[in-house]
Amino acid sequence: MSDLLVVAHGKLQHGSARRSWARAELRLREVFGNRVEIRYTAGGGDAAHLARSALQSGADWLAAAGGDGTNHEVVNGFFDSGRNIRPSAALSFIPCGSGNDWARTLGIPMTAPEAVAALPNSALRRVDVGLVFFSSPGGSGGERVFLNVAEAGAGGVLVSRIEAGLALARSGIGYRLGTVAVALTCPRRNLKIAIDGAPAIDSGPALSLIVAGGRYFGAGMKCAPSACPDDGLFEVIVIGNFGNWELLRKIPRFFSGTYLSDPKVFHCSARTIEASSDDQVLLELDGELVGALPAGFRVLPGALSVRA
Numbered sequence: 480m481s482d483l484l485v486v487a488h489g490k491l492q493h494g495s496a497r498r499s500w501a502r503a504e505l506r507l508r509e510v511f512g513n514r515v516e517i518r519y520t521a522g523g524g525d526a527a528h529l530a531r532s533a534l535q536s537g538a539d540w541l542a543a544a545g546g547d548g549t550n551h552e553v554v555n556g557f558f559d560s561g562r563n564i565r566p567s568a569a570l571s572f573i574p575c576g577s578g579n580d581w582a583r584t585l586g587i588p589m590t591a592p593e594a595v596a597a598l599p600n601s602a603l604r605r606v607d608v609g610l611v612f613f614s615s616p617g618g619s620g621g622e623r624v625f626l627n628v629a630e631a632g633a634g635g636v637l638v639s640r641i642e643a644g645l646a647l648a649r650s651g652i653g654y655r656l657g658t659v660a661v662a663l664t665c666p667r668r669n670l671k672i673a674i675d676g677a678p679a680i681d682s683g684p685a686l687s688l689i690v691a692g693g694r695y696f697g698a699g700m701k702c703a704p705s706a707c708p709d710d711g712l713f714e715v716i717v718i719g720n721f722g723n724w725e726l727l728r729k730i731p732r733f734f735s736g737t738y739l740s741d742p743k744v745f746h747c748s749a750r751t752i753e754a755s756s757d758d759q760v761l762l763e764l765d766g767e768l769v770g771a772l773p774a775g776f777r778v779l780p781g782a783l784s785v786r787a
Contacts, residue, residue, distance in 0.1 A: 482514040483507075483571075483598070484538050486529045486553050488545030489520045491575055500575060503544070503591035510599055520549075530556025534565040540786065541568065542598070544591070546576015547627055551765035554608065554783065558624045561610045561779060569784045571598055577698060578654065578766060581627040584693035584708055585787040598786070605781035606708040607692055613762050613774035624779070625764040627693035628702060631754060631772055632668060633686050633718075635761025637661045638768040654697040659730065662686060663723050668760050670772070673753040674715065682745070684720040688754055690776050691716070694736070696766070701736030705748075711780035712748040719743035752776040 485507065491500035507515050518533075520526050530541055530553045543553040550572055557563050557570065573594045574582040588594045608624045615621035628634075637657050667684035674680075682688075689696075691703035691714040703714040721729070721743055732738040739746045755773035762770050 481511075481516040483511055483516070483540045483542060484533050485515060485517045485542045485544050485573070486526050486533075486549070487517055487519050487573075488526070488549045488575065489522075491544065492519055496575065499591060500544070503573060503575070503595050506592045506595040510595065517544075520545075520552075524552065526552035527556040530554075531564070534568055538565075539568050540571070542571040542573050544573040544575050546574070547578050547581055547765045548767050549576065550581050550626060551623075551767050554626055555623055557783060558608070558610075560622070561624070561777075563608075563782055566782075566784065569603060569786045571601060571786045578696070580695035580698065581693050581765070583695045583699065584627070584706070585785070587787050601786040603784060603786050604709065606783050606785050607711060608779045608782040609690065609692055609713065609764075610777045610779050611762075611764060611769075611774055613770045614772065615770040621770050623764055623769055625692070626708075626783075627691070627765045628696045629690040629762065629764045629774075629776060630696065631670075631688040631760050631762045631774065633658070633661045633665045634689075634696070635763045635768060635771070636665050638763040638766060639761055642768060655700070655734070658697055658700070659727075662721075662726050666758075667720050668756050668758045670717070670760070671755045672715075672717065674747060674749045675751055679753065679755075682717050682719070685717050686721065687716075687718040688760075689714075689716040689718070690752055692778075700734045702733075704736035704739070709781065711778055712750060713752065713776065713778055715745075715747050715749050715752055717745040719745070750778050 490496050543550045670682040671679040691706045694706045696702050706714040760772040
């Protein structure tokens, strides 16, 4: 068995992504020799299946090579019904996507060759994982874990538009322009939110609910500047009913993470959150559209071992 199994997004085998990945792959071979194995995905869900199969076969060290969506799939390969199926196994991250927001929070080098070069000296730490129960398409229940950020509202609308080809593709500038466009056009929804088992409160018209374990989303926008991936807490943020002109004036504050003191923003730390709405409110996890509210969020403290 190899020392390191890399689960890599299939796009890295083609086009411009291939040219960049080739340097990282060469570095992997230089550092690990024949003790590294690379398996590529062929479609949606493959990364989770590859990770799950490797863990069941006794793998002790995996790396996700791709963006936040690949990270999301791979970490879901680690968990079954909220339980890590191989707690001793470690996960690393090789940023090759358009956002790479989870890597930013962990301080991982932002180019794949540099991230690979850092792997032999990477430190082992345990990080929190978010467990989410939600309404999936068709009305049935769904369950997933996430690492970085869950967002209900504007984020879900943006991801749905990207997936439908109605917004710019996933890229730094695409996310920023898409975020602004959605913020200006997305309907505000009333949310009912219960924090740590307290009675539910009505948010009033809200643009977005953010439940964060990491600090960034949308290719570097600092949505949760105080988030810590190993403190056993989510950062919970509700962005309220900003008018369009007000939003445009405050965009720099939203992107830089200096917006939490605004009176139209609610912010707290929590271990559990229950959120619902009388309207359809789309939900995305780590940039992947999964369903809609109602949803329940619970921190799994220190549930994943990472090398970063």
